[in-house]
Amino acid sequence: MKGNSPGNIIKEYPQRGPIKQFRFDKVVAFECFRCGKQKKSKLITIYDDNWNKRMCNGCYGFLLSIYEIKAGTKSENDKVTELANILFKLVSKNEIRIASENLKIKDNRNKHLEEQSIRFLASAEHLSEKVGIEYSLDWSPLVIGLCKALENELVAKLIVPLKEYCLNLDLENDKLDKDIGRIAKYIVSDNSKPPEIGTFSHFLQTALNSKSRRETSNLIKSFYEFLSEYSFSNWILDKDGLLKSLQIVSKEYRNKAAHIEELSKSEFNNCKELLTGESGVIWKLNKAMN
Ligand SMILES: [Zn+2]
Structure with a gap:
């Protein structure tokens, strides 16, 4: 004491x-x-x-x-949703609007992001400036804001277009596959929630590593065909590209924020640099899927 x-x-x-x-x-x-x-x-x-x-x-x-969210027994994904709700409660609509405009002025690339992604980034950015150096407490909701921005871009730019591409495929066998089943079910279902970063990351890891599925799985074959239509998609097929970035975001930021560990301003800044810094993951994703 x-x-x-x-x-x-x-x-x-x-x-x-x-x-x-x-x-x-x-x-x-x-x-x-x-x-x-x-x-x-x-x-x-x-x-x-x-x-x-x-x-x-x-x-x-x-x-x-x-603290109660982080220490609770809900699923990690539910905790992430609740922390994101806290983030939005801390900023007014007007503050989000102004911070969004500022982001677009600061970096032109923000103009290509989804509105919801911008809202997450702007809320986190606004609070990080408002609370400044004095805010020596838990930065978890702000870190979650950054992670949700990436997740939202991932869904909008990659996962939903993949779903549309695969709509008429027979994915019955893939639905039973323990490594890619959740993505297969999402693709064939009309109303299921989009997969979170962790689920997609596991799918991607399987797609990049499993030689047998490239022969046998309709979903994995179509995933490669789908990406072949994008000139810069090699970053997505490179193990050191999107996959590695998603794994770092999950392990170092998203999961930690949803658990007991307190996150500091420096972790927020590192996460921000990783996602929206000069060669941020969010920009690379947008370039790859452009
Ligand atoms: Zn007080």
Whole structure:
């Protein structure tokens, strides 16, 4: 425990991840280290076992909502959806609109992205600037915003066109294949949810590695035929191309954000560089499928 408690504690609440609440016998004045507001309360939350990091109730509720999603037992994909919802709650429509315009001015390539992808990027970007260096807390919802932008581009630029290309194929055998079955089912179904990054990444890995399926699987054969219509699609067929990028995004960012680990600003910046930096994955994907 760093620092000193400001009075008589009459009740301690259980530790919830990095945060813990205490009730005092008298009202204590303090400044919330997260939002900077001056507060008076008998109830104080501290962050990271540090009495110099006192937090107001509003900030406590916010952090707790992130922590409860991450520590919960829902599927990883559900957690990602819930964290993305938190991200959108933190920004107004107007802020998203302005940040979207700024993104398009800053980098022309943003103009070619889907509206929903831009919304994810703009929300994350806006918050990262707003909270600035002071925001020493969990950056998971912002990192999820970046990952969802990539996922959205992947679905719109690659997976949906592949689905349309394969629409009249017989995929009965492929639906039973444990490695590509989920993509096969998505293609033949009218109303199934598009696959997440992890599912597609596993399909792609199989497509790139399995020599036998290139002979036997209608879906894999069509995947190669489909890509042959795009001049720059070699990046998608290269193991060090799209596949490697998707694996890094899943392992280093998306999965971590959905679990207990707290993500910092530097992880957010690294993820941003990987996806939308000078030679970002999102640009490469758009070039490959252009
Ligand atoms: Zn606060």
